[in-house]
Amino acid sequence: MSLALTDDERAMMAGARGPAIAMASRILCETAAMLGADRLVAVTSSHVDGCLYHGDSGVHFAERLAADGGRVAVPTTLNVGALDLLHPGRVHFDQRTADMARRMMVAYEQLGCTPSWTCAPYQAGHRPKLGEHVAWGESNAVVFCNSVLGARTNRLGDFLDVCAALCARAPYTGLHRDEDRHARLVVDTSGLSDGLKRLDAFYPVLGAWLGAEAGAEVAAIVGMPTTIPEDYLKALGAAAASSGAVGLFHIVGVTPEAPDLAAATGGKTPERRIVVTPMMLRAARDRLSTAAAGTDRIDAVAVGSPHFSPAEFAALDRLVGGARFKVPFYACTGRAVLGEIERSGVLARLGEAGVEIVTDTCVVVAPILPKAGGVLMTNSGKFAHYATPNTGFATIYGSLADCVASAIHGRVTRDERLWA
Amino acid sequence: MPETAVLVLIDGEAEGPLLRLVEPISFWGGVDPATARLTDPRHPQHGVSIAGAVLALAATRGSSSSSAIMLELLARGIAPAALLLGEPDAILALGIVVGREMGYPPIPVLAVSAAEQALLPQGMLRIARGGIISAAARQ
Numbered sequence: 001m002s003l004a005l006t007d008d009e010r011a012m013m014a015g016a017r018g019p020a021i022a023m024a025s026r027i028l029c030e031t032a033a034m035l036g037a038d039r040l041v042a043v044t045s046s047h048v049d050g051c052l053y054h055g056d057s058g059v060h061f062a063e064r065l066a067a068d069g070g071r072v073a074v075p076t077t078l079n080v081g082a083l084d085l086l087h088p089g090r091v092h093f094d095q096r097t098a099d100m101a102r103r104m105m106v107a108y109e110q111l112g113c114t115p116s117w118t119c120a121p122y123q124a125g126h127r128p129k130l131g132e133h134v135a136w137g138e139s140n141a142v143v144f145c146n147s148v149l150g151a152r153t154n155r156l157g158d159f160l161d162v163c164a165a166l167c168a169r170a171p172y173t174g175l176h177r178d179e180d181r182h183a184r185l186v187v188d189t190s191g192l193s194d195g196l197k198r199l200d201a202f203y204p205v206l207g208a209w210l211g212a213e214a215g216a217e218v219a220a221i222v223g224m225p226t227t228i229p230e231d232y233l234k235a236l237g238a239a240a241a242s243s244g245a246v247g248l249f250h251i252v253g254v255t256p257e258a259p260d261l262a263a264a265t266g267g268k269t270p271e272r273r274i275v276v277t278p279m280m281l282r283a284a285r286d287r288l289s290t291a292a293a294g295t296d297r298i299d300a301v302a303v304g305s306p307h308f309s310p311a312e313f314a315a316l317d318r319l320v321g322g323a324r325f326k327v328p329f330y331a332c333t334g335r336a337v338l339g340e341i342e343r344s345g346v347l348a349r350l351g352e353a354g355v356e357i358v359t360d361t362c363v364v365v366a367p368i369l370p371k372a373g374g375v376l377m378t379n380s381g382k383f384a385h386y387a388t389p390n391t392g393f394a395t396i397y398g399s400l401a402d403c404v405a406s407a408i409h410g411r412v413t414r415d416e417r418l419w420a
Numbered sequence: 421m422p423e424t425a426v427l428v429l430i431d432g433e434a435e436g437p438l439l440r441l442v443e444p445i446s447f448w449g450g451v452d453p454a455t456a457r458l459t460d461p462r463h464p465q466h467g468v469s470i471a472g473a474v475l476a477l478a479a480t481r482g483s484s485s486s487s488a489i490m491l492e493l494l495a496r497g498i499a500p501a502a503l504l505l506g507e508p509d510a511i512l513a514l515g516i517v518v519g520r521e522m523g524y525p526p527i528p529v530l531a532v533s534a535a536e537q538a539l540l541p542q543g544m545l546r547i548a549r550g551g552i553i554s555a556a557a558r559q
Contacts, residue, residue: 023521030517034429035510049484055453055492061522137484157487157511159518215479216507242446245480290462386449389460 003033009040012167020070024163031160032171041133041172043153046076046165047121047145049137050158051108052365053082053101061159062107065166071112073168077121078113079138080361081105084368085117086335090358091366111162117360118334120234120307122149125336130256133176135164139247140306140382143237146248148230150256152176155247175247181257182266183220183250186273187213190223192281196418197225200232200315201285201399204381206276207236209284211244213274220250220264228254231309238306239381282419288384288397291375295396299374301325301407302363303400304332305382312400313341317349319404325354326410328370329403332362354407364390377412379403426536428551429505429513432528435546435556436501439473440537441465447486447512456498471498474545478506478534490515494524502527502547506534 005013013029015022032040050058082101084090093101109115116124119138128134128151136142136153137160145151154174156164164170174180187210189197196202210219228251240246250258258264303316308331316331331350333341338359341347347357363369364386369376372392378384379400387395398406398414405413442464445451450460456471471493480486490512493499503512513529520526530551532540544556 027514027517027521031510031514034513035508050488052485052488054448054485054488055495057491057495057519057522057524058488060495061491061518064522139484142484155484155511157484157514159487159491160510160514161484242483388462389449 003029003037004039005029009169018069020065020068021166023068024065024070024166027160028163028167028169028171035171035173037171037173039172040169041176043074043133043135043164043168043170045074045126045128045134046072046161047079047126047136047138047141048076048108048113048161048165049079050162051078051081051105053097053104056100058158059100059104059107062104062111065162066107066110070166072165074165076113076165077116077124077126078108079119079141080365081117082361082366084358084360086338086359087357091361091368093367108162111166113165116334116336118307118336119305119362120309120334123307123309123337124334133170135161135170137161139241140234140238142247143241143249144234146175147237147250147255148233155245179266181218181248182268183218183264184271185214185217185219186261186270187219187221188223188273188275189221191275191277193418194225199399199418200235201379201402203232203236204239204379205281205285205288207239208243208288208381208385209276209281210249211240211242211246212284214240214244214246216245216247218248218250220252220258220261220270222252222261224251224254226253229311231312234306235381239385242382242385285397285419288381289395290388291394291396295375295394296411297375298327298377298396298406298412300328300330300369301377301403302330302332302383303379303403304358305362305364305380307362308333308337310337310340313337313346313350315400316355316404317346319401320350320353323353323408325407327407329355329407330358330363330368331355332358335359369393377403377406426551426553427531428528429531430516430526430529431549431551432526433548434474434502434528435544436472436474438476438540438542438545439468439470440476441478444477444479446483447489448483451489453489453492454496456493470500473500474502474504474547475500476504476532476537476540478537480505480507480509480512484511487511487515487518491519494519499527503529504532504537505529506532506537
């Protein structure tokens with residue numbers, strides 16, 4: 001199958017809009033052909049994940065686009081960078097690395113992207129509508145965009161996201177197409193207790209299980225409560241996109257493309273049906289902790305992957321209730337949410353408790369944690385997945401209440417009752 | 421051995437020892453871009469270097485930043501010699517396409533099903549243009 005281009009797209013490729021757009025078009029078209037696309041699709045927004053420093057090569061790429069006069073053609077938010085621009089000194093890079101990370105962030109701003117610096121652009125006003133075609137990077141943002149908002153994007157790799165933003169096009173494959181959004185896997189949670197499904201800590205665990213089981217398959221989850229807070233859906237998707245390559249899930253009766261099971265499956269008979277048992281879930285939960293069983297000590301707590309929302313900060317504020325922490329407690333968020341909690345007074349109270357706010361970046365993508373080799377407690381399935389390889393910290397997974405109790409006591413304190 | 425012909429995602433020539441990943445990895449969080457070693461302690465091949473290998477991945481998973489890690493491995497000259505992907509996945513290949521634009525020599529990427537990967541012999545493999553995989557001639 002060959003890629004058919006419109007006159008406009010051929011002109012971009014030929015350099016009619018300058019060398020940056022021409023290079024972006026070549027990368028976009030070659031990738032589209034590898035994906036088996038027969039055409040491109042016009043997109044209305046983009047979220048760019050390529051602005052995190054992984055090495056000098058990414059900086060040179062972004063600076064080349066900027067030097068060649070590239071400008072994004074659609075509204076484009078930026079994912080986290082490697083620096084906390086609002087809290088200088090929070091990230092412990094050597095000077096050269098810090099300089100390169102900053103050059104990278106500057107280059108993406110020069111391309112006309114909005115300096116949102118968050119992995120949760122949907123908490124910073126970037127919320128495309130049901131059925132809208134967009135071009136997003138960052139796996140948690142992609143799965144949220146598809147599943148919770150019902151907009152359409154594939155999981156674009158770093159660099160393809162900015163090429164799509166420059167050209168306002170994406171390869172027309174996968175999750176842009178109706179048939180690829182239908183669930184072929186049905187996940188039945190009706191055997192799990194209602195109490196567990198009201199617990200925040202249930203959702204990252206279900207997500208971690210789903211990612212490991214489904215890979216990149218679209219699942220329809222049945223047997224769930226009819227109202228689920230947006231933050232729980234965000235946590236489910238982030239965990240599923242870490243342990244697997246999940247880009248879209250449906251929860252029947254909850255998410256916008258799944259008013260009923262037939263809508264979620266497109267009326268087709270599912271290929272697989274899995275009944276989730278408490279034992280499967282406990283095994284998935286235990287895999288989120290890499291610290292040796294029975295570990296009591298913790299060296300730090302981190303929350304906010306994806307970036308904490310105002311509702312999550314309010315929950316944290318209630319749980320802390322004026323107590324003080326014995327270990328460092330990091331809450332990662334975007335600058336849009338920071339502004340909200342500053343105005344509401346939550347920020348000042350959490351500061352007194354000892355919460356350290358990290359903006360524009362997070363503790364698993366930049367060196368922020370005290371020293372390697374310790375134990376990190378988290379309520380995030382994504383942090384639990386990436387903290388050990390990226391930071392050298394062993395992990396212990398728990399609910400937000402567990403994280404707060406543990407930080408207050410300075411040792412692991414988990415409420416196990418609902419998992420029995 | 422019989423020659424194995426496959427779908428070519430990025431054409432090219434390469435030679436290197438076959439390295440099969442026994443479990444999927446995400447390059448971001450799973451491969452150190454400065455050393456090309458597998459860094460996830462939960463992976464059974466933790467510590468192994470993928471530099472210069474014909475890397476056979478039955479499945480890929482995880483972060484969309486894996487293309488950035490691939491680009492950095494190419495820029496530092498410590499990329500695998502070739503990639504054999506069990507599932508079509510453009511994220512790693514994308515890093516190679518970007519690398520070519522930036523002047524880093526590309527490596528071949530072939531789609532080879534997990535079943536076909538299992539038939540490949542251990543040892544040195546040679547990849548010729550057009551996606552022809554064969555055992556490398558002994559020196």
